[in-house]
Amino acid sequence: MRSTWVTPGGVHPPENKHQSLTMPIGSLPIPEKLLVPLSQHIGAPAKACVKVGAKVLKGQKIAEATGAVSVPMHAPTSGTVTAIEDRPIAHSSGMSAPCIEITSDGKDTWIDHKGVADFEHASPQALTKTIADAGIAGMGGAGFPSAIKLSPGHRRPINTLIINATECEPYITADDSAIRERAAEIITGIGILSHILGNPVNILIGIEDNKPEAIAALEPHVADTGISVVSFPTKYPSGGEKQLIYILTGKELPSGQLPADAGMVCINIGTTYAIKRAVVNGEPLISRVTTMTGNACGINRNYETLIGTPVSHMLAHSEFNEHACSRLVMGGPMMGFSLTSAEVPIVKTTNCILAPSYSEIPDDEPAQACIRCGMCAEACPASLLPQQLFWYSQAEDHDRLEAHNLFDCIECGACSYVCPSNIPLVQYYRHSKGEILKAREEKVKSDHARERFEFHQQRMEQAEKDKEAKRAARREAAEKAKATVAANAGTAKEGTGPAPGSAADIIAAAQARAAAKQVSPEEQQAKFERSIAGAEMRVQMATDKLVETNAKQTEDQKNILNAALEGAKQKLEQAQARLAEHVKKHSEQVK
Ligand code: SF4
Ligand code: SF4
Structure with a gap:
C-alpha cells in the first residue's frame, strides 16, 4: 500500500x-432555452462566431477561443440562436456578461462528429x-x-x-x-x-x-x-x-x-x-x-x-x-x-x-470583532495566517497581503468555518485578490502606455533631426548654386553672348525640346497614310453593314447607317487631302 x-x-x-x-x-428534459456564457474559464472570453437567427446543431462551435488562454464554446443542443447579449451569470456579485441564447428545436440533432479510438497512434x-x-x-x-x-x-x-x-x-x-x-x-x-x-x-x-x-x-x-x-x-x-x-x-x-x-x-x-x-x-x-x-x-x-x-x-x-x-x-x-x-x-x-433548508444552512450570523483566538490559523491547510490576512485586507494593504502569500489561499473557507466571531474571512480574501489583480492589470496597461509614449517621442525627435538635416543640405546646395551663378555672371561680362542660366538660355532650351519632339517628313507621311488606311477600313465596314442589313432596316435606321457611311467617306477625303498637301510641301522643300 x-x-x-x-x-x-x-x-x-x-x-x-x-x-x-x-x-x-439522471438526465433532465432539454430546456426550452439554453444560455451559454462566453466566459466560463480562466483567460480571455470566447468570441461568438454565430449570428442571431442562425440554426445550430448540437456540438457545433458557436464561439471561438481568443488568445492563448481561452476555450471555444459549443451548442449544447440543436436549435436557433435567439440572442447574443449580456445576461446575469453565475457569479457571487450577480454580474451580467455576454451570453449566447439558443432556443431548442427539441430534436437534439448532433453535428457530424467522430473521434479517434486508437489514440496511441495520434501525436x-x-x-x-x-x-x-x-x-x-x-x-x-x-x-x-x-x-x-x-x-x-x-x-x-x-x-x-x-x-x-x-x-x-x-x-x-x-x-x-x-x-x-x-x-x-x-x-x-x-x-x-x-x-x-x-x-x-x-x-x-x-x-x-x-x-x-x-x-x-x-x-x-x-x-x-x-x-x-x-x-x-x-x-x-x-x-x-x-x-x-x-x-x-x-x-x-x-x-x-x-x-x-x-x-x-x-x-x-x-x-x-x-x-x-x-x-x-x-x-x-x-x-x-x-x-x-x-x-x-x-x-x-x-x-x-x-x-x-x-x-x-x-x-x-x-x-x-x-x-x-x-x-x-x-x-x-x-x-x-x-x-x-x-x-x-x-x-x-x-x-x-x-438548495438547503433554513435548518441546514441558517442565515449568516452577524460578524463580531476578532478575538485573536488563532483557530483560523490552525484550520488553514495552506499554513497561512488568516487573521493577519483579514487585517491587511481591511486596511487594503496590498503589499503586506502579497508578502503573507494571499495568493496561496485556496479559498477553502476552513478559516471562516471555525471562526467563533463569524467573520466571513474568505469574502475579504476574494475581494483583496480581485483588487490586487485589477491593480496589476492597470499597472501593465499604464506601463504599456508609457512605453508607447516614449517610443512616440523618440520617433518625433528622430523625424525632427532628419528634417533639419535635409533643410541644411538644401541650404548648402542653394548657396553653391548662387556662387556658381555669380561666377558665371562675371565671366559673361568679360566674354560675349548670354550667360548660362539667363532668360535667353531658358528659351533656347525650350526650343530645343520642342524641336526634339518634331517628327521627320517621312514619319509624318507614314502617319497620314495610316490614318487613310483606317478611314478606308471604316468606309468599307459602314458600306458592308448597310448592304447586309438593308432589307431588314426601318427607314430611320437606314438613314443613320447612311449618315455614318457619309461621315466615314468625308474623313477619308480629309486624310487624303492632308497627305497630298504634305507630299507637295515636302517635295518643294527638297527642290
Ligand atoms: S478565528 Fe476568527 S476570531 Fe479567531 S483569530 Fe481567526 S479571525 Fe480572529
Ligand atoms: S480560505 Fe484561505 S486562509 Fe482560509 S483556511 Fe482556506 S486557505 Fe487558509
Missing part, C-alpha cells in the same frame, strides 16, 4: 453526501489540439484550459500524473457518481493523458476513503495498467492541487510554483472523462455531471446537465420548495457562493446546486 502524507489544518464538516447518491446519474500535439478544440477547461476548480496544462513546454519532463478524485466538499457527489458509473471511460481518459505527457512513471488517482464504491469501481480497471488508486483519510480540504500533491507525494510546492515546475500534472477526474469523450467520441464539452441537492428539494441526485441549463430548470425537476429554501448556492457550502437569480446557467465548472 502506498504511503500518504497529512496536510496541516483542515476541518471535518458534516459530509451530507449520501442524499444525492441514492439514484444513478500528443494532435490530441492536445483536439482537447483545446473541444473547449475543455478544468471542471473541478476555476476552469483553467486543460490543453495548456497538458503542454508544460519548457518545464521539466512530467514524471507524475495525478488524477484528482478527492471531491472533499460536503454535499457534492458529481465525481463520486461518475466514477461509480463510468470507471472504464475514465481509465481510458487517463491513458490519453499519459500518452500526451510521455507516459509518466507515476500515475496516481487520489481519492478520499469516504468513497468506497467509487474505489471499488476503479480497482478492476487499473489492474496491470501501472495506475495506482490511492485513498487517504477524509478531511476538508484535501482537493486543492498543492494539498493533494503533498498528500500523495510528500512534496511541498513553494509559493508561486506550479505542479509542472516539479514534474507533475494534476487533472480533475470529471475533466479526464470529458477528455475521453472529446478524443475517442469526438464530442466537445457541452454537458457535465452536476449534483442537485439540499433539503429544499424533494429529489436529490446527480444529473448529466447540458451547459447553459438555467438553474430554475433543474429546480423545477427536483421538487423544489422555494419557501423552505434558505438560499441557493452554486457549488458546496464551503466554497460555493449564493445566487442572486435562479435564471443563471450551469457552466463548465458547476459541480453542484445546493
Whole structure:
C-alpha cells in the first residue's frame, strides 16, 4: 500500500453526501432555452462566431477561443440562436456578461462528429489540439484550459500524473457518481493523458476513503495498467492541487510554483472523462455531471446537465420548495457562493446546486470583532495566517497581503468555518485578490502606455533631426548654386553672348525640346497614310453593314447607317487631302 502524507489544518464538516447518491446519474428534459456564457474559464472570453437567427446543431462551435488562454464554446443542443447579449451569470456579485441564447428545436440533432479510438497512434500535439478544440477547461476548480496544462513546454519532463478524485466538499457527489458509473471511460481518459505527457512513471488517482464504491469501481480497471488508486483519510480540504500533491507525494510546492515546475500534472477526474469523450467520441464539452441537492428539494441526485441549463430548470425537476429554501448556492457550502437569480446557467465548472433548508444552512450570523483566538490559523491547510490576512485586507494593504502569500489561499473557507466571531474571512480574501489583480492589470496597461509614449517621442525627435538635416543640405546646395551663378555672371561680362542660366538660355532650351519632339517628313507621311488606311477600313465596314442589313432596316435606321457611311467617306477625303498637301510641301522643300 502506498504511503500518504497529512496536510496541516483542515476541518471535518458534516459530509451530507449520501442524499444525492441514492439514484444513478439522471438526465433532465432539454430546456426550452439554453444560455451559454462566453466566459466560463480562466483567460480571455470566447468570441461568438454565430449570428442571431442562425440554426445550430448540437456540438457545433458557436464561439471561438481568443488568445492563448481561452476555450471555444459549443451548442449544447440543436436549435436557433435567439440572442447574443449580456445576461446575469453565475457569479457571487450577480454580474451580467455576454451570453449566447439558443432556443431548442427539441430534436437534439448532433453535428457530424467522430473521434479517434486508437489514440496511441495520434501525436500528443494532435490530441492536445483536439482537447483545446473541444473547449475543455478544468471542471473541478476555476476552469483553467486543460490543453495548456497538458503542454508544460519548457518545464521539466512530467514524471507524475495525478488524477484528482478527492471531491472533499460536503454535499457534492458529481465525481463520486461518475466514477461509480463510468470507471472504464475514465481509465481510458487517463491513458490519453499519459500518452500526451510521455507516459509518466507515476500515475496516481487520489481519492478520499469516504468513497468506497467509487474505489471499488476503479480497482478492476487499473489492474496491470501501472495506475495506482490511492485513498487517504477524509478531511476538508484535501482537493486543492498543492494539498493533494503533498498528500500523495510528500512534496511541498513553494509559493508561486506550479505542479509542472516539479514534474507533475494534476487533472480533475470529471475533466479526464470529458477528455475521453472529446478524443475517442469526438464530442466537445457541452454537458457535465452536476449534483442537485439540499433539503429544499424533494429529489436529490446527480444529473448529466447540458451547459447553459438555467438553474430554475433543474429546480423545477427536483421538487423544489422555494419557501423552505434558505438560499441557493452554486457549488458546496464551503466554497460555493449564493445566487442572486435562479435564471443563471450551469457552466463548465458547476459541480453542484445546493438548495438547503433554513435548518441546514441558517442565515449568516452577524460578524463580531476578532478575538485573536488563532483557530483560523490552525484550520488553514495552506499554513497561512488568516487573521493577519483579514487585517491587511481591511486596511487594503496590498503589499503586506502579497508578502503573507494571499495568493496561496485556496479559498477553502476552513478559516471562516471555525471562526467563533463569524467573520466571513474568505469574502475579504476574494475581494483583496480581485483588487490586487485589477491593480496589476492597470499597472501593465499604464506601463504599456508609457512605453508607447516614449517610443512616440523618440520617433518625433528622430523625424525632427532628419528634417533639419535635409533643410541644411538644401541650404548648402542653394548657396553653391548662387556662387556658381555669380561666377558665371562675371565671366559673361568679360566674354560675349548670354550667360548660362539667363532668360535667353531658358528659351533656347525650350526650343530645343520642342524641336526634339518634331517628327521627320517621312514619319509624318507614314502617319497620314495610316490614318487613310483606317478611314478606308471604316468606309468599307459602314458600306458592308448597310448592304447586309438593308432589307431588314426601318427607314430611320437606314438613314443613320447612311449618315455614318457619309461621315466615314468625308474623313477619308480629309486624310487624303492632308497627305497630298504634305507630299507637295515636302517635295518643294527638297527642290
Ligand atoms: S478565528 Fe476568527 S476570531 Fe479567531 S483569530 Fe481567526 S479571525 Fe480572529
Ligand atoms: S480560505 Fe484561505 S486562509 Fe482560509 S483556511 Fe482556506 S486557505 Fe487558509
